Amino acid sequence: xxxxTATYSDPMDVRAYATATLVAWQGTGLGGTPASVEYTVQQxxxxxxxxxxxxVSPAAGSxxxxxxxxxxxxxxxxxxxxxxxxxxxxxxxGEFVTRDESGGGQAA
Numbered sequence: 001x002x003x004x005t006a007t008y009s010d011p012m013d014v015r016a017y018a019t020a021t022l023v024a025w026q027g028t029g030l031g032g033t034p035a036s037v038e039y040t041v042q043q044x045x046x047x048x049x050x051x052x053x054x055x056v057s058p059a060a061g062s063x064x065x066x067x068x069x070x071x072x073x074x075x076x077x078x079x080x081x082x083x084x085x086x087x088x089x090x091x092x093x094g095e096f097v098t099r100d101e102s103g104g105g106q107a108a
Contacts, residue, residue, distance in 0.1 A: 035083035
């Protein structure tokens with residue numbers, strides 16, 4: 001990612017999922033001073049109004065984990081890169097746990 005403009009993922013229908021564990025990783029950056037990236041997980045009922053439900057910002061050269069729970073039908077992720085050299089290699093992946101009427105869940 002290069003630049004400081006916020007980037008958004010496509011909305012994801014999460015009605016079938018109760019929770020997710022997300023892992024974010026950030027490289028050491030492209031310039032002399034490591035940039036930083038912040039991922040904000042958001043949810044929505046209507047795809048117009050978004051509510052932040054968690055933020056994760058791994059340090060340069062490391063990863064960080066975030067757990068979130070879903071109460072609305074849709075989720076998306078906002079990524080923002082900052083720093084004097086705003087360029088960085090990064091990724092975010094997740095394991096989603098399905099809803100189960102009996103109270104348990106299975107990873108998807």
